[in-house]
Amino acid sequence: MKISIQPVVQPVLLTVALAALAALVSCGFKTYNMTDPGKPADAFTTFYRAVSDGDDATANELLYNYSWNSFKPSGKKDGGQYEINGVTVSGTDAMLFDVMLRSRNCRVVSESDYSRDDLNASVTVSYTSFDLSRFQKDLSRASVKAVKEKQRSGQNFSSAAETRGIIDEIKVRLLKEPEKYYSTKKYKVELICEKGRWKVILGEDFYKALSGNTD
């Protein structure tokens, strides 16, 4: 049997076929990209290091579900205070902020099974940080006690400024032993392989731990 294709149709068919080939190369092949995405644990470690260093570009590359702008603080050396996106943290608040920054330590303790074809993986990380919630409870308890004692000697407190001195004094005392408030917890962090790279899916629990959220 002789199949004849009209010479006019031949270039059209050829164009369609080449377009299909181009689509295959640009889209479909990425899933089967032979580039090794590396270990999820390494991707997480790189991400965490970028977070700690305030390297937003790297953090963004390795973060799946959020955009990242850490607003790394500035100004500490000059005025003993931090400037963070228009917020000033000074005095004993800056001391507390310092302690929180210093307390952070994160390491991967295990990695889930994964293969190149799997799109999901997870790592379990051990994260040590300053337990702001526990610190606040101790600070509250001691401050309330001190205020009660001073009230009994005739002092009245009707503004935040009046109590600020008491709170600051106790805060400084408690921060002399910051290690008492160090807390280590394990978190499971999911990762997804996208564009041949492992990316971190930032869960709310882990983000709360990173940001010292006490709510």
Place this chain on the structure above:
Amino acid sequence: MKSSVVKMAVYAGLLLVFSFAAVLAVPSSDKILNVSDTPLSEKKLYFDMAQSVLRVNDNVNTEIFDLPKVYVLPMDQSPAPKPDPSKFTEDSYEDETIRVKCWRERIEYKDKTVTANFADVVIAHPTQLRTAFAGGSYGTSKRTHASKMAEANNAVIAINADFYNCRTEGLIIRQGTLYRKKPFGIDTLFIDAEGDFSVVRDYEARNTEYYKQHEIYQSIVFGPVIVEDGKAVKKLSKFNSIACGPRANNPRTAIGQIGRLHYLICTVDGRSDESIGVTTNQLAVIMADKKCRIAYNLDGGQSSTMIFNNKLYNVVSDGGERTMTDILYFGTSVPESKWNS
């Protein structure tokens, strides 16, 4: 012919590739992944950390402002601030510095039933437990009704004290000032700067320097102590010479401490068919039953008076209120200017 077959093969191959491409071009993650945190929002780690740090002070401040306000009253003969009339009910008063709850009980014994009047009082500061003299100062011979003294001093609740000028002995300290130092062989009640009660027993009272070792705001010389360590005292100390028959049924007044800045005052009606009164031992049991750690007997008989909101709360014997020299009272410490705050 050969050329056509080759072309056919090329087109077939390209179509095959096209089919694969159509399938594979669909983003693979959309098919397989189920990610819940999909909304793309911005995380601001250090900004959020700073907010967490600043929130600590706010939270601690909130706890401090939630504390009841404490106002300290001067330890002199000046009256307490006026209580807020809107805070009174028929049998209670409560503001941020004082809580008073009054009630009456009928207490049955084998041979009688008596009426006891109680007031449970909690204050915020020891200076709210105060004493006042008739005429406003020590040493006058003036006597007046307890209700008039209570009103003049803005008492929320008041009771008769020890009728100090019925005798010339005893250690009299009132509102932190020592007025008389003639040791007397009966129990003396001391109320210190913390609002805590203590008693120096009869044999010690003659030579005691107790008041010098403690910051004493009030001393009361009547007695005896009727509850100690939460137990009714069975063998009571020697009685004041002006005390009315301790073993007889009589109207009685007592004050006790239940806990820190927490007190109980009691009068038992007497000398009437309705309520004949109690012995001092029976009063001791009443005060111990009400959880007093320490309780002290005050002047009784017709002196036995309890004033709440400037009105008599008990039934005074022998025809009504008598004039007397002093009262013990509890006042608010909220200044009138802060009533609505």
